[in-house]
Amino acid sequence: MKQSQAILVTRHLSKDFRGFRAINAVSLRVVAGTVHALVGPNGAGKTTLFNLLTGFLKPTEGHVVVAGHDVTGHSPERIARLGVARSFQVTSLFPKVTAREHVELALQSGTGLGRIFWRTDRLMRRFSDRAVELLDEVGLARLAERPAESLPYGQKRALELAIALALNPKLLLLDEPTAGMGLEDVDRTTALIARVRAGRTVVMVEHNMSVVGSLADTVTVLQRGEVLVEGPYEEVKAEPRVIEAYLGAHVA
Amino acid sequence: MTSFLQQAFNGLVSGSFYALLALGLAVIFGMLRVVNFAHGAIYTLGAFGAVWLADSAGLGFWWALLLVPVALAIAGTLAERLLIHRLLALDPLYNFLLTFGIALVCQDLLRMRYGSHSQPYEHAPVTGSFDLGLFEFPRYQVFTLGLSVVVCLAVWLLLTRTRIGTIVRAAIERPELTRAFGIDTGRWVTPVFGFGVGLAALAGVLAAPMRAVNSGMGADLIITVFAVVVIGGLGSVFGSVVAGFTIGMLAALGNLYFPVLSQTSVYLLMAVVLLIRPAGLFGKEEHV
Ligand SMILES: Nc1ncnc2c1ncn2[C@@H]1O[C@H](COP(=O)(O)OP(=O)(O)OP(=O)(O)O)[C@@H](O)[C@H]1O
Ligand SMILES: [Mg+2]
Numbered sequence: 001m002k003q004s005q006a007i008l009v010t011r012h013l014s015k016d017f018r019g020f021r022a023i024n025a026v027s028l029r030v031v032a033g034t035v036h037a038l039v040g041p042n043g044a045g046k047t048t049l050f051n052l053l054t055g056f057l058k059p060t061e062g063h064v065v066v067a068g069h070d071v072t073g074h075s076p077e078r079i080a081r082l083g084v085a086r087s088f089q090v091t092s093l094f095p096k097v098t099a100r101e102h103v104e105l106a107l108q109s110g111t112g113l114g115r116i117f118w119r120t121d122r123l124m125r126r127f128s129d130r131a132v133e134l135l136d137e138v139g140l141a142r143l144a145e146r147p148a149e150s151l152p153y154g155q156k157r158a159l160e161l162a163i164a165l166a167l168n169p170k171l172l173l174l175d176e177p178t179a180g181m182g183l184e185d186v187d188r189t190t191a192l193i194a195r196v197r198a199g200r201t202v203v204m205v206e207h208n209m210s211v212v213g214s215l216a217d218t219v220t221v222l223q224r225g226e227v228l229v230e231g232p233y234e235e236v237k238a239e240p241r242v243i244e245a246y247l248g249a250h251v252a
Numbered sequence: 253m254t255s256f257l258q259q260a261f262n263g264l265v266s267g268s269f270y271a272l273l274a275l276g277l278a279v280i281f282g283m284l285r286v287v288n289f290a291h292g293a294i295y296t297l298g299a300f301g302a303v304w305l306a307d308s309a310g311l312g313f314w315w316a317l318l319l320v321p322v323a324l325a326i327a328g329t330l331a332e333r334l335l336i337h338r339l340l341a342l343d344p345l346y347n348f349l350l351t352f353g354i355a356l357v358c359q360d361l362l363r364m365r366y367g368s369h370s371q372p373y374e375h376a377p378v379t380g381s382f383d384l385g386l387f388e389f390p391r392y393q394v395f396t397l398g399l400s401v402v403v404c405l406a407v408w409l410l411l412t413r414t415r416i417g418t419i420v421r422a423a424i425e426r427p428e429l430t431r432a433f434g435i436d437t438g439r440w441v442t443p444v445f446g447f448g449v450g451l452a453a454l455a456g457v458l459a460a461p462m463r464a465v466n467s468g469m470g471a472d473l474i475i476t477v478f479a480v481v482v483i484g485g486l487g488s489v490f491g492s493v494v495a496g497f498t499i500g501m502l503a504a505l506g507n508l509y510f511p512v513l514s515q516t517s518v519y520l521l522m523a524v525v526l527l528i529r530p531a532g533l534f535g536k537e538e539h540v
Contacts, residue, residue: 056428080434092429094422105422109433167433 007032007171007201008053013062015048015225022048024225025062030171030218035193035202037212037233040222041245046205047089049222050175053203054086055079067170085169087160089176089205093148099159100144103131106166131166138162138192154185158192165196172196174204178211190214213237221245254386259508260501265393267500268400269295272455273477274484274492275407276448282424282487283437283444284332284340286347291452292474293355297324298456299465300362303371313375313461321453328449332442340441355471362467369466376461396458403454404493411489420444424487476503479522485535495533 008030015023023045030036038046051057053064055076063072071079080086093102104127135141138158143151148159157177164172177193178186190211193202197215206212212219212233219236221228229239236242273291280288301320305311311319331354339346378395381388411417422430423437430437456470463469480499484491499518506517513520525533 054432056431075436075438076428076431077434077436077438080432086432088428088432092426094425094429105418106433109435163433 005032006030007067008203009063009065010053011063011065013049013052013064014060015045015052015057016060022225023052023059026222026225026227028220028227030201030203032170032201033199034217035197035204035215037216037219038203038205038222039207039209039212039219040228044222045225046222047175048225050086050173050203050205053079053173054084080167083168083170084173085164085167085171086173087157087164087175087177089179091153091156091160093156093159095149096147098145098147099135099140099151099162100128100131102148102159103134103162103166104128106163107131109167134162134166135159137165137196139188154181154188157181157185157189161189161192161196170200172200172202174202174206176205176207178206178208186211209237255508256505258387259504261387261389261393261397263501263504264497265397265500266504267497268397269455269459269473269496270477270480270500271404271493271496272400272451272458273474274480274496275404275489276451277477277481278484278487278489278492279420279424279444280448281481282489283420283441284336284347285344286336286340286351287344287478288445288448289348289351290354290358291351291448291477292470293358294324294328294449294452294470295456295459295473296362296467296470297358298453299373299460299463299469300366300371300456301453302375302457302460303373303465306373306375313377313457316375316457316460317454320457321450324453325446325450329442329446332445336445337442359467359471366467368468370464371466373460373465390462392461396462399458400455403451407451408490408493416440421489424489476518479518483522483525483532485532488532488534491532491534 006029008028010026010028013023013026013028014021026049038049040046048057052059053066055071055074055078058073063070065071066079066082066084069082071082097105107127107130132141132144135144138161140155140158140162143155148156151159161174161177164174174193178189181189186208193204193215202215204215206216216233218230219233220230221236221239221242223245228245229236229242231239273295277288277291280286280291298320301324302313302316305316305319335350336347339350376392378391381390382394409417411421419430419435419437420440422433422435423440427437459465459469476499477496480495481492483499484493484495499521502521503514503517507514510517529535
C-alpha cells in the first residue's frame with residue numbers, strides 16, 4: 001500500500017503533436033490532501049498535461065493513474081465521474097445561463113437523475129438550495145440569477161470554482177485560476193482555494209508566485225515538456241536552474 | 253394590400269420548410285460540427301418516400317407522414333454510425349465530401365428510377381381554400397404552416413424542458429465543459445443526427461402534395477437553407493427557426509416589390525447580416 005497516499009500518478013507520460021513533443025516522460029506523484037502547483041514558462045506544456053490527466057488528450061506514451069485506477073485513454077466524462085473536476089485556462093461558461101443554473105447542472109450531473117426524462121421545476125428546486133450555498137461559498141450569492149456573460153471576469157472565475165466544487169471532486173485541477181485578475185480578486189481567490197482545499201487534493205497551474213507560495217505544498221517546475229525540479233516551494237524557489245528558467249523573468 | 257397578405261402567407265409557408273430544414277442542420281452542426289450536405293437529398297427522399305408509399309403500397313399521406321421520417325431517421329442513424337462517425341476526428345473536410353457524395357448518390361439513384369420529370373402526388377389530406385373574400389389561403393398550405401410551427405415548438409420544448417434537451421444544448425454550446433461535468437455527450441451524437449435527418453424527411457413529405465416532386469427539388473432549396481442557417485447563426489437552434497420563417501417571408505415580399513432581386517435577395521440579406529454580425533443573428537461570438 002505504498003501508493004495509497006498518492007491520488008494521482010503519471011508514469012513516463014508523453015504527448016506528441018505531429019512530431020513535436022509537448023510533454024516528455026513526465027512522472028508525477030500528487031499526494032492526497034496536498035496542494036500541488038505546476039509552474040513553468042509559457043508553452044512549457046502545463047495545459048497539455050492537464051488535458052492528458054483529464055482525458056481531453058490521449059497520451060502518446062505513458063500512464064495516468066487516478067485513485068488507483070489506470071485511466072489512460074479514458075474519456076473525459078469517465079475521468080470526471082471518478083471525482084476529478086477541472087477548470088479551463090480560458091473561462092468556459094454558458095453565456096446565457098445564470099450562475100445558479102450552472103451550479104445546478106453540475107450538481108445534477110453527479111446524481112442518478114440520468115434516467116429522468118422530464119425536467120420538472122420541482123426536481124430542479126431540489127438542487128437550488130445547495131447551488132445557492134455553493135455560490136455563497138465563493139461570494140456569488142448576490143449574483144446567482146445573473147447570466148454568466150454579464151458577470152465581471154473575477155466573478156466568472158469564482159463561478160467556475162463553484163461549478164467544480166458542485167461536482168464534489170476528490171481531485172481539483174485548476175488551470176491558472178488567478179490569471180488576468182486584479183490584486184483584490186487574486187487575494188480573494190487565494191483565500192477561497194485555501195478554504196476549499198480542505199478534504200481535497202488540488203493541482204493548480206499558476207504563474208503568480210505569491211499565490212503558489214501561500215498555497216502550495218509541492219511545486220513542480222515544467223520546462224519544454226519535462227520536469228525540471230520538484231519539491232517544496234522554498235527549495236524550488238532557491239534552485240538556480242529554476243531562477244534561470246522561469247522565476248528570473250518574473251521576480252527579478 | 254391583398255397581394256401583400258397573400259405574399260406574406262406564401263412566404264411563411266416557404267419559411268416553414270426553411271425552418272424545418274435549418275433546424276435539422278443546426279442541431280447536427282451543433283452536435284457533430286458537421287455541415288450535412290446530404291440534407292437537401294434527405295428532403296428529396298422524403299418527398300419520393302411519400303410518392304413510393306402511395307404508388308407501391310397504396311398508403312396515403314398520413315402513413316407517409318409517420319413512416320417516411322422514421323425510416324429515413326433510422327437510415328440516417330446507420331449512416332452516422334457506419335460512416336460519418338468514423339471521420340469525426342479528422343478534418344471536417346472529410347465529412348463535407350462524404351455527405352456531399354451521399355447527396356449525389358441519392359439524387360442519381362432517384363433520377364435512374366424516376367427520370368428527371370416531376371412525379372404527381374395527389375394525396376393531400378385537405379384540399380380547397382379558406383376563402384376570406386379578398387384573398388384565399390389554400391387549406392393544405394395552412395396545414396403545412398401549422399404543422400411545422402407545432403413541430404418547431406415541440407423541438408423547443410424538448411430542448412428546454414427535458415434533461416436530454418439540456419444535455420444536448422450544453423453539448424452544442426460548450427462541449428468540453430459539459431464533458432468535464434462527467435456528462436457523456438457522445439451518446440447523443442448519433443440520435444441527434446437521426447433526429448435532424450427525420451426533420452428533413454418530414455419536410456420532404458410535407459412538400460410532396462404542393463411542390464414538384466423531382467430529383468432536383470432538394471438541391472435548389474438547400475442552398476437557400478444554408479443561407480438561412482448562416483443568417484440565423486451557425487449552430488444556433490433558435491436562430492435557425494426564426495431566420496427560416498423570417499427569410500421565407502422577406503424573400504416572398506421582396507419578390508413582390510423588387511422582382512429583379514427574386515433570385516438574390518436571400519444572399520444580399522446574408523451578406524448584410526454577415527457584415528454587421530459575422531457570427532449570424534443569434535450566433536455566439538465572444539467566449540464567456
Ligand atoms: N492541440 C495542439 N496541437 C499542437 N500543438 C499544441 C496543442 N496544444 C498545445 N500545443 C503546443 O504544446 C506546447 C505546450 O502548450 P501548453 O498550452 O500546454 O503550454 P502551457 O504551459 O499551458 O502554456 P501557457 O502558460 O501559455 O498556458 C506549446 O508549444 C503549444 O504550442
Ligand atoms: Mg496553459
